[in-house]
Each structure stands twice: as structure tokens, then as C-alpha cells.
Amino acid sequence: MRKLLIMFLFIALLLTGCWSAQELSDITLATAMAIDTADDGFTMTLQVLNPNEIAGDQRSDKSTISTYSASGNTVFEANRRLTQALPRRVHLSHLQLIVFGEELAKEGIGRTLDYLIRDHELRTDFTITIAQKITGRELISVLTPLEETPATKITSSIESSEDFWAPTKEVKLDELIESVTSEGKEAILTGIHVTGDPEAGQKKTNTQQTVPTAQIYLDGIGVFKGDKLQGWMNEQESKGFNYITDNVSNTLSWVECNDEGRLSLEITDSKTTAQGDYQNGDPVINIKVDVQANIGEVECAIDLNDPHELQLIQQKAEERTNQILKASIMKAQEFGSDIFGFGNMIKRAKPKEWEKVKENWSTIFPNLQVNVQSKVEMKQSGMINKPIYDTIKKKNQTEE
Structure with missing residues (x-):
């Protein structure tokens, strides 16, 4: 009987759940990531959720998202440097969107791909795009009126445009990696630009106007050769x-x-x-x-x-x-x-x-x-x- 009791206690210890659980108040959820060039390597910008404005019972005049940026010699280093600005540890498992700045895309995105596919927190089902004529940081900082997060707006627009208009294409990480590395096939990514004033688009008032000061639009396909952007196709x-x-x-x-x-x-x-x-x-x-x-x-x-x-x-x-x-x-x-x-x-x-x-x-x-x-x-x-x-x-x- 004593041996049976010890066995049950041992099994109970093995079955205990939530040993690695973390409270939402202790973490920050990122919905979009932008990667741009910097003097010392790369600048990473994360678009993170304000949980109280997304799911709280009482809303305020605060934005539903915030953006934080940091630079480093590598993308991994830039990510870790973000801890100097963020109040909590960032979780990337809910990432919906990655945006490359156009300047980085022209120089080559190859150095960023190892981090994106190696990090165990990152799923591979996020959409990848290019910011046209602006930095990725500026793009994911523009607030959108119909969707609470810009990341959701952009991914939904790409899906809708691909299904009903056809001048865009939703590209995930696996497809991008395959196109960049395989013989006889090159990569493409959908381009996104901002009309109006991107800086004014970062203010809450951008979502409160009939005609927003800054709006996000899809704009054709970017053509790659190897890992470098060569130019753009029109609609x-x-x-x-x-x-x-x-x-x-x-x-x-x-x-x-x-x-x-x-x-x-x-x-x-x-x-x-x-x-x-x-x-x-x-x-x-x-x-x-x-x-x-x-x-x-x-x-x-x-x-x-x-x-x-x-x-x-x-x-x-x-x-x-x-x-x-x-x-x-x-x-x-x-x-x-x-x-x-x-x-x-x-x-x-x-x-x-x-x-x-x-x-x-x-x-x-x-x-x-x-x-x-x-x-x-x-x-x-x-x-x-x-x-x-x-x-x-x-x-x-x-x-x-």
C-alpha cells in the first residue's frame, strides 16, 4: 500500500501543469516587427499591444499599440537591446507581420533570415512585406481606424487584395526562404506605402477622422534577385x-x-x-x-x-x-x-x-x-x- 501511494504521488508530480506559465501582466505581446538598416547593423522595432486598450472593460484615450526600437550589430543583438526600453519581456509567438525597410531590402535581407528561422519563439506563419519609400519603423507606427492594430490591418488587406483583386501576394517565412535559396526561382514580397504624413499617423487622432491624415496602402510586388530587392512591378x-x-x-x-x-x-x-x-x-x-x-x-x-x-x-x-x-x-x-x-x-x-x-x-x-x-x-x-x-x-x- 505504501509503495502504491508513493507511485501515485510521483505520477501526480509529473502531471502538474502550468509550471512555465506567465501572467499577462508580466509579459508584452508583439504583433509586428520592423527591421531597418542602421549605422552599426540593424534597427529592430516592435509593435506591442496595450492589453488594457484591447480587452479592458474601460477604454481610455491611449493608443492600442506602442512601438519600441533598438539597434545592434545583429538582429539578435537589436532584439535583446529592446529590453532597455521595454518594461516587460517580449513574447514573439503572436507575431503577425514582419516589415523590411526598403533600404535594407536593397542591401540584402539574407543576414536577417537566420534569426527569423532559428528563434524558437517565432512561428513561421507571419506575413512578410516591404515598406516602400519609408522605414519599416514608420510603417508599423501608423495607427489605423478600422482595425485596432496596424499589423491586423495590413495582413487582412493583403489577404483580401490577393483573393479579390490579385496584384499582391501573401508570403510567409518558409516560402521566402525557399525562394531565396533554391535554384531557378527568385523571391517576391508585397510592398506597402503610406499616403499622407506618417508622423501624424502615429497620433490617436488619425483613427478619429473621417479621412485619416495617414493611410496604409498596398502597392505592387517587389522583385528580388538572391536576397536583394531589384525593383517594383506596377499593379x-x-x-x-x-x-x-x-x-x-x-x-x-x-x-x-x-x-x-x-x-x-x-x-x-x-x-x-x-x-x-x-x-x-x-x-x-x-x-x-x-x-x-x-x-x-x-x-x-x-x-x-x-x-x-x-x-x-x-x-x-x-x-x-x-x-x-x-x-x-x-x-x-x-x-x-x-x-x-x-x-x-x-x-x-x-x-x-x-x-x-x-x-x-x-x-x-x-x-x-x-x-x-x-x-x-x-x-x-x-x-x-x-x-x-x-x-x-x-x-x-x-x-x-
Whole structure:
């Protein structure tokens, strides 16, 4: 009986929980991290929560977040130096966003990646972006009106834009590491900029105005070569990147009508097939994009019941899609950066030939032949077949 009692006591000791638990009053939760260049290495800025303003029963005029910065020779050192400013130990397990300053991105982000993937507190499901024309510190310090934390606002905007507009892409740490280190594929990151006065955007009043003094906007895709930012794609070129990499689920397009109006299309589905091949001893990429679309808005006189008219719209939509694809490819080739993974496609299709060209891929890619083909299938014309614009135009002509 005594042995049984001792055994139960021993098991009870092993099952005791919360031995490493920490009270919220003893820690600080970081939601965003910015990394910028500094004279002695790096500057790290953390956006931390004010728990009383987020979940407290009584709110005050204080901000929901605060930002703290410190510099060091390495990112790890900068992180530890933050303890000189922060009143509590920082926990990074709730990190939603990491922002690289544009200057750091141009110099190279490689030295920061080891810390990000090595630290046991960091999960790898945070979103990574670049601050355009400002520092990352300034970006994550701007207060936003609809979301209590800027980190939530930015990550939600990237997800929404990727799902319904398609000129941006949500990139996590694992994908970034793979793109930076793999053969035949380069990295991209979505860019973010601030309109208005970033300094004024740090004040609580920025969230209390109908039109905020400073607002955060997404702005295209940044193209990398190795770990260095080469430049930016505009909105249409960024959308072309997502078409080519089969990352478009819903977006909009438009075509010109014969009477100088426009007809808008809602892209409801897109499927891309891209394959590597060799022709006449040279590598070639063949891309086919199949698009399903609905008519979203008509600003011209057109009979949507006429199959011939619909066929013309379809042809124009296919031509426009091809233009978007080609513009994206040309911009990437200008930067000499294979962000589409064409090298990987050649490697999978022709592994022996790839071994011969992989060392010179950076010089081959800018002149690589890429064939694009788009097919647009019209599904629905909406609730009406006769455009309102046509009726209004005829009425105006009669009254004149």
C-alpha cells in the first residue's frame, strides 16, 4: 500500500501543469516587427499591444499599440537591446507581420533570415512585406481606424487584395526562404506605402477622422534577385505574376467597346498551366491561362444576346490577358530575376539540359522565349441583358 501511494504521488508530480506559465501582466505581446538598416547593423522595432486598450472593460484615450526600437550589430543583438526600453519581456509567438525597410531590402535581407528561422519563439506563419519609400519603423507606427492594430490591418488587406483583386501576394517565412535559396526561382514580397504624413499617423487622432491624415496602402510586388530587392512591378505587372503562378481566384478586367466605352469583367476562376521545353536547342516556356468571367458592368451600347458581340468581347479579353502576362514577364526579365520559377520548370521537364544551363541561368533568363496563350470563357451577363447605358444614350439623343 505504501509503495502504491508513493507511485501515485510521483505520477501526480509529473502531471502538474502550468509550471512555465506567465501572467499577462508580466509579459508584452508583439504583433509586428520592423527591421531597418542602421549605422552599426540593424534597427529592430516592435509593435506591442496595450492589453488594457484591447480587452479592458474601460477604454481610455491611449493608443492600442506602442512601438519600441533598438539597434545592434545583429538582429539578435537589436532584439535583446529592446529590453532597455521595454518594461516587460517580449513574447514573439503572436507575431503577425514582419516589415523590411526598403533600404535594407536593397542591401540584402539574407543576414536577417537566420534569426527569423532559428528563434524558437517565432512561428513561421507571419506575413512578410516591404515598406516602400519609408522605414519599416514608420510603417508599423501608423495607427489605423478600422482595425485596432496596424499589423491586423495590413495582413487582412493583403489577404483580401490577393483573393479579390490579385496584384499582391501573401508570403510567409518558409516560402521566402525557399525562394531565396533554391535554384531557378527568385523571391517576391508585397510592398506597402503610406499616403499622407506618417508622423501624424502615429497620433490617436488619425483613427478619429473621417479621412485619416495617414493611410496604409498596398502597392505592387517587389522583385528580388538572391536576397536583394531589384525593383517594383506596377499593379498590372503584379497581377500578371499571379496569373502566371496560378494564384488568381477572383479579380477584375476590362475591354474597350467600339463606341469608346468600357465593359468590365469579373474573373471568377483562373487556371494556369506552365511547362518547360526545349526548341532548337534552347529552353522555352509555354504558358496557358484558362479564365472564366462574368460581365460586371457595361458602359457602351452592346447587345449581350448577340453571340457575335460576346465572341468579340471574349477575344478582346484574351488579348488583354496576354498583354498583362507579357508585361509581367518583360519586367522580370529587365530585372534579370526569375520570380516565376521558369528555371524549375526546365529542371523538371529536361533535367539533363538543366544541368548544362543552370550555372548561366541568370544570363539566359533575360532573353528566354516565353509563349503565352489565354482563353476566356464568358459565363454570365448579370441580371440584365440590355445595358442601361444604351437606353440612356438613346434618350439623350432623342431629347437633343
